[in-house]
Ligand SMILES: Nc1ncnc2c1ncn2[C@@H]1O[C@H](COP(=O)(O)OP(=O)(O)OP(=O)(O)O)[C@@H](O)[C@H]1O
């Protein structure tokens with residue numbers, strides 16, 4: 110009896126330790142983004158929004174934030190549309206092994222090291238004579254996001270009854286009408302969910318961005334630069350903002366994914 | 372032909388190197404209920420989808436009420452298809468599903484309301500207009516699919532195994548309903564099934580398909596009583612096939628030698644003396660007799676090997692000298708006193724057997 114109780118205790122402690130290990134850094138950052146002390150020190154002296162104010166007053170940070178949001182938006186829209194269209198095309202292929210192979214090929218970039226993608230892109234764009242900047246970076250982000258969008262869309266389309274589309278045509282709908290009336294309403298939650306995921310991936314992408322963005326800044330690149338000059342407490346504020354945004358996006362993405370399955 | 376609803380003329384269809392349909396000809400008359408019947412993979416769905424416009428034939432033509440529709444997309448054909456699994460739109464309720472084609476035709480709200488109501492009454496789902504497709508039973512969903520396909524008043528309704536997912540009881544009930552609806556609307560139905568009973572129950576005519584070809588077209592009686600070849604007789608119902616060699620043909624009667632016994636049967640065109648042929652006799656046409664003599668030309672001798680109780684009848688199997696088993700379906704009193712091992716005569720009426728040529732063995 111006591112042996113059993115003790116083993117339960119140990120198991121509980123272990124779970125707690127792992128959770129602490131996972132979340133402590135995040136909690137510390139969120140906490141320090143609200144503390145008055147400019148140093149990361151205990152105990153906490155007082156609470157303030159100053160770091161948020163100074164972060165949002167800093168023109169560098171503002172432009173980095175804008176760039177990050179632009180990149181996220183481009184990633185969401187482009188990856189959402191391209192990924193959905195690609196998955197749809199795949200599903201219509203008659204030969205199953207060709208389809209499997211193409212799905213595999215489209216997912217591969219997800220396990221290619223980001224460093225490799227980042228450097229390859231940088232070299233590739235140099236060869237093309239394209240100056241570093243947001244466009245190159247956006248293209249890179251698309252590469253990172255697309256496999257995840259394709260994965261999400263494939264999961265949805267596995268259970269998609271394509272005979273519905275034939276039924277619509279049969280009942281008199283043109284291909285365009287069929288898309289507007291049937292296809293799009295049915296896949297919209299999954300596409301939006303996948304797009305939100307793409308936005309989240311883009312927001313905290315660092316490696317590819319760093320190699321391709323040139324003298325511009327995105328939030329992760331800017332934060333990295335600031336860290337090299339010493340820890341500025343407004344970094345905590347930026348990180349917390351980013352965290353909130355990401356968690357929000359992922360939650361929305363999951364909720365949308367869940368709804369369509371019911 | 373002015374009363375032809377669907378004319379399928381020399382239709383071939385290949386998918387890459389695979390030929391799904393070979394030179395299919397079929398004419399469906401106005402108001403007719405025709406079933407395409409065949410085993411899985413014989414090309415039934417492909418043929419129906421060619422009529423609906425989802426596939427285009429590799430060669431050949433399709434006409435609907437005289438109009439060549441061969442290359443028209445499905446949305447511009449006067450046909451509607453009921454899909455195997457309904458294919459209802461899950462984001463629309465029953466009403467909107469049925470109204471979909473009418474909205475596309477820009478009917479007035481009032482007219483659509485009336486039509487949807489009429490359709491719901493037709494399939495006996497008056498109160499379910501507001502339900503979502505996921506809130507329907509399998510049978511209800513297929514009824515809605517039927518109502519949706521009929522709402523746009525197609526000239527020809529195509530049905531691809533619409534009941535295959537339903538259980539037997541429900542299927543039998545829906546078979547009768549579907550038949551009644553077709554009669555009431557005086558509509559032309561082309562129905563695909565691999566279930567011979569379903570085809571027999573509902574159809575004016577049945578087209579039997581095998582490996583991409585139509586092997587026989589006829590009324591259910593025709594096909595049951597006068598199958599055109601061994602494949603059809605085997606496919607439709609149970610049958611005894613007695614294989615032998617044609618000995619003589621005289622006065623419309625062919626004589627066959629089957630395991631040393633001479634059997635007679637009305638001849639068919641294309642039979643010649645010396646040819647291999649088969650005699651097909653339904654089990655319910657075979658009687659078991661213990662008399663000494665065989666009636667001339669319409670009986671064989673065998674030893675009872677099996678007696679199976681089927682409820683409404685008793686099935687007796689007897690083995691002939693060459694090992695063929697002949698089955699007879701008997702009423703209780705006819706089977707009385709029979710036992711496994713008895714030597715008996717299996718006899719039938721002169722008109723019972725059919726002579727079949729071709730694809731033996
Ligand atoms: N789009 C396609 N691509 C390649 N082959 C196909 C295609 N559609 C059908 N076939 C092949 O054509 C043949 C006929 O198929 P079809 O679907 O018409 O059969 P069916 O008689 O309806 O069978 P079932 O009773 O199983 O539905 C099959 O061998 C099938 O594999």
Ligand SMILES: [Mg+2]
Pocket residue numbers: 415416417531
């Ligand atoms: Mg089929």
